[in-house]
Amino acid sequence: MLQDFTDRHSDLPDCIDGLQTPCLLLDEGRLDANVARMRAHLDACNVAFRPHLKTAKSLDVTQRVLPHPSGPATVSTLKEAEIFAKAGVKDMIYAVGIAPAKLPRVLALRRAGIDLAILADCRVQAEAIAAASADGPPLPTLIEIDCDGHRSGLVPEDAAEIVAVGRILDAAGALRGVLTHAGGSYGDRTPDACAASAARERAGAVAAAEHLRGAGLPCPVVSVGSTPTAASGADFAGITEVRAGVFMFFDLVQAGIGVCTTDDIALSVLTSVIGHRRDKGWIIVDAGWMAMSRDLGTADQPVNQFYGLVCGPDGVPIPDLVMVAANQEHGILACRPGRPTALPDLPVGARLRILPNHACATAAQHDGYVVVRAGSDRIHGYWPRFGGW
Amino acid sequence: MLQDFTDRHSDLPDCIDGLQTPCLLLDEGRLDANVARMRAHLDACNVAFRPHLKTAKSLDVTQRVLPHPSGPATVSTLKEAEIFAKAGVKDMIYAVGIAPAKLPRVLALRRAGIDLAILADCRVQAEAIAAASADGPPLPTLIEIDCDGHRSGLVPEDAAEIVAVGRILDAAGALRGVLTHAGGSYGDRTPDACAASAARERAGAVAAAEHLRGAGLPCPVVSVGSTPTAASGADFAGITEVRAGVFMFFDLVQAGIGVCTTDDIALSVLTSVIGHRRDKGWIIVDAGWMAMSRDLGTADQPVNQFYGLVCGPDGVPIPDLVMVAANQEHGILACRPGRPTALPDLPVGARLRILPNHACATAAQHDGYVVVRAGSDRIHGYWPRFGGW
Incomplete structure (x- = not known):
């Protein structure tokens, strides 16, 4: 009973x-409108879009958000990567600095044909990645850059360390590029402030990429993103892709920042x-x-x-x-x-x-x-x- | 793969x-010690214990915490009541004021042999409960009392309203007693302050029970509880049962209140x-x-x-x-x-x-x-x- x-x-x-x-x-109409608006904006800016799936953690939402069923996508946990991989997503970045004990799960996904890239911002991580790459194909890695002092990453001015980490990764065939997240934009209160955060985010990522290229290292990917900067940025020169997640649902914090209204939530x-x-x-x-x-x-x-x-x-x-x-x-x-x-x-x-x-x-x-x-x-x-x- | x-x-x-x-x-040894300590304290105080299962939401933890596999227990959602009922818990209080639209789920549990009691603190709820009881056995209800101004409930001094709600429930055979929760004790900072909160909690519940009895209404259950007051109370005269949940795990807030140390967490x-x-x-x-x-x-x-x-x-x-x-x-x-x-x-x-x-x-x-x-x-x-x- x-x-x-x-x-x-x-x-x-x-x-x-x-x-x-x-x-x-979940208001399906608002979700679809939010996705269409961000897509149209980034299309107009002529930059690729790599949505962050951590906000929804839902296969149904993912289908509506991704540019293509296979990706590209951003994830915040390896469990997201594993579940979305089973659902057909093949191109992902795990956008949290890697703990070495997680490398076997990354390797297993890559062996299963998933192009999962990871993050590193120090030599210890780069060396662990190089060691894990030694027995097989390399683990593509982005060097995390800190564009606004809010969390992890090497500062764009630290050319020596960016290049040092880049050299370790490149020697293992694992250097794919640089990535930054303008988390500081959550403190912005006006569209102009967001636009300034977007410009700073772009400048930091491009500067880091130039450090690598200046040292003769490859940097095919230059990845930026946060909902406020993705929605507000107008110039993405030198950037290969933009990430954002919360934009799909929006919320009161984003309304307070000024990148949506309560009618978009x-x-x-x-x-x-x-x-x-x-x-x-x-x-x-x-x-x-x-x-x-x-x-x-x-x-x-x-x-x-x-x-x-x-x-x-x-x-x-x-x-x-x-x-x-x-x-x-x-x-x-x-x-x-x-x-x-x-x-x-x-x-x-x-x-x-x-x-x-x-x-x-x-x-x-x-x-x-x-x-x-x-x-x-x-x-x-x-x-x-x-x-x- | x-x-x-x-x-x-x-x-x-x-x-x-x-x-x-x-x-x-979860440290099993600390869990067992926390449970044993609270049980011993309430046994020494000669009052029954009705643990709150909302903290753990786990069948395994529940087995270690309940006085008997069938209860008594406290729950914070009807889903807890439904899941614990399937696992053999038969005596529960759903300790959140009832929304009338939830009454069919309560009735279904009662028809399945579960003694689930509910809360009301106003005439509208009491009338909805009486109406739902009209077609079958009554829905045992506790009148919620507010002993410290922190949330829901009738204040102990409001004898007229306590009796008015009690009369509606009693006419439907649904009046089981009174319940209060000293949520304000989370603001306490010393054992003495907790003991004072416990005394206030007891006094409020007993006063409310006396209002009902003075009006010729039954009040078999006089239920109190919060982890700080359960752990600190020494005199439970007039109280038929004590509820507490977080005590099983403890945490830094409780350590700051002074009812545990970090070694108990x-x-x-x-x-x-x-x-x-x-x-x-x-x-x-x-x-x-x-x-x-x-x-x-x-x-x-x-x-x-x-x-x-x-x-x-x-x-x-x-x-x-x-x-x-x-x-x-x-x-x-x-x-x-x-x-x-x-x-x-x-x-x-x-x-x-x-x-x-x-x-x-x-x-x-x-x-x-x-x-x-x-x-x-x-x-x-x-x-x-x-x-x-």
């Missing part, structure tokens, strides 16, 4: 009203009102941090969205109603501090949608996407996602 | 050294060094927020652990080395700001363990637990966990 309880999605309702809450909604968490604390000006819902994530990425933007911006069941934002606090399975909605908006009348059982700060983080809290379209309450399907490493 | 890649845990190594990173380690994330930024005093590891969660629960405690406290591969903390920042798959380790500790020499490939701020949040980022024991590098097993609603 209890057998069917845990396989709920085999029994998906026709309409949003029939869904249990909380659950993750394709993800939302459907939730139900479960109580009120009128003495405190609170509405309690059944989506807490387990459904939203603990990401507070808009906290240092001009408009703090706290745990997310509240929308009606149709996905239209309710001005200044935000999730101000979250427990594991409770969200507390209130008017944005300092804005004396009247709290809307939302009875127990009312349905709402919450727009997420960070699409990658919120999506990771869910097993899959209930696919919908703006302006309709019909459910178009359920797209599973995976996690893990 | 690619078939086995995604079922890695069928091929678990014998020793920690063979694990891919990041992954979640049973969970850690195993990670590998993947790079250095010596110019910035950073060590880069392959555990980012995807592995740790975005929980910064110690940020407003006297000792800010940022994204987690770093330990050697043996689980022994490295003084003042913390994860100061996190991207999706990158963690940045540095000395605690203001502490001029020398950065330890940790080469690329070195293994570390990171203690989490919040066990519930970090565990939720993983598909399961690699089971180990302090003082040994042997792996004892893999315990899967589930998510979703």
Whole structure:
């Protein structure tokens, strides 16, 4: 009698009203529009596009996002590489500096015919890659460059070290190029600032490539990307490919940066009102941090969205109603501090949608996407996602 | 050839050294000791224990934590109730205020012989429960009481509303008692403050029960709990059961509150060094927020652990080395700001363990637990966990 309880999605309702809450909604129309817009922009810039699959971790989304079923693609874990490889993606970059203990998994994928490239930013990694390449075909490697001081990589000015790492890789036939990620662009607040980040990202990657070429080393790939810089960049001279991931769903952080509006955000968490604390000006819902994530990425933007911006069941934002606090399975909605908006009348059982700060983080809290379209309450399907490493 | 890649845990190594990173380690000895300590404490206090299963969401952990295979237990989602019911747990409280649209799932579990109780804190919910009880046996309901202003519930002083909700439930045969959760105790910083929170929690629940009894209504269950108050309370007079969840694993937030030490923390994330930024005093590891969660629960405690406290591969903390920042798959380790500790020499490939701020949040980022024991590098097993609603 209890057998069917845990396989709920085999029994998906026709309409949003029939869904249990909380659950993750994906607006298919917005996804398609976001992908078309980024593609058109990069096509106009005459640069190749290598989407990052870490945001969605879904075979269904991947089919809509990749330029071709075989790629090219970017991944953030070897598990993504392995799963997408099984689904036919053949050209991938694992865009996290390699831990030597992961090289056997990389080699296994390459032996299976997958062109998986990896990252290194130091001699220890380059030597481990060269050693692992010694017994067979080389492991194509990009040297990671740090264009804005936010994380890993060699700084573009460090020609000596870039060339030293490049020489070790080249001697093993493993040097494929350079890669940088303008993660600092997440701190930008205007399109102009994003455009400046894009120019800095391009300049850093091109400078690093020139260091290698100046030393007589090959550098066929010059890879850049982040959603703000990919969306804002106009000049990609010297760049061979652009990576971006969050653009496919967008989120409140990206809206705060200015590269989308809330109308472009394709993800939302459907939730139900479960109580009120009128003495405190609170509405309690059944989506807490387990459904939203603990990401507070808009906290240092001009408009703090706290745990997310509240929308009606149709996905239209309710001005200044935000999730101000979250427990594991409770969200507390209130008017944005300092804005004396009247709290809307939302009875127990009312349905709402919450727009997420960070699409990658919120999506990771869910097993899959209930696919919908703006302006309709019909459910178009359920797209599973995976996690893990 | 690619078939086995995604079922890695069928091929678990014998020793920690063979694990891919990041992954979640669970120290079985610490788990058992934490459970034994809480049981002994509550036994000595002569009060029943109803563990909260939301922290682990694992059948294996549940077997070690429950007083009896059939319960009693607390759950935070109906999916937990459904999965634990299939595994033989028969006595559960779903400790989140009920959304009326969830009542059919509650009824289905009860029809299957599961004694699942639910929560309500307003007349609308009570009326929906009464209506759902009209066609069959009643749905046992606890009135949620707010003992410290942190979330849902009726305040203990609101006798009129407590009795009004109680009368609606009682007329349907559905009134089982009162429940409160001293969530505010997470803001405590000393054992004395926790003991005061426990006293306030007890007083609020008992007062609410007395309001019901004074109105001639039954109140057989008076349920309280949170890890800090369960661990610190000494007087449970008038209380019929205590709930707690995070105590089984403990975490840095609980250590900051003072109800455990870092030596009691049973969970850690195993990670590998993947790079250095010596110019910035950073060590880069392959555990980012995807592995740790975005929980910064110690940020407003006297000792800010940022994204987690770093330990050697043996689980022994490295003084003042913390994860100061996190991207999706990158963690940045540095000395605690203001502490001029020398950065330890940790080469690329070195293994570390990171203690989490919040066990519930970090565990939720993983598909399961690699089971180990302090003082040994042997792996004892893999315990899967589930998510979703």
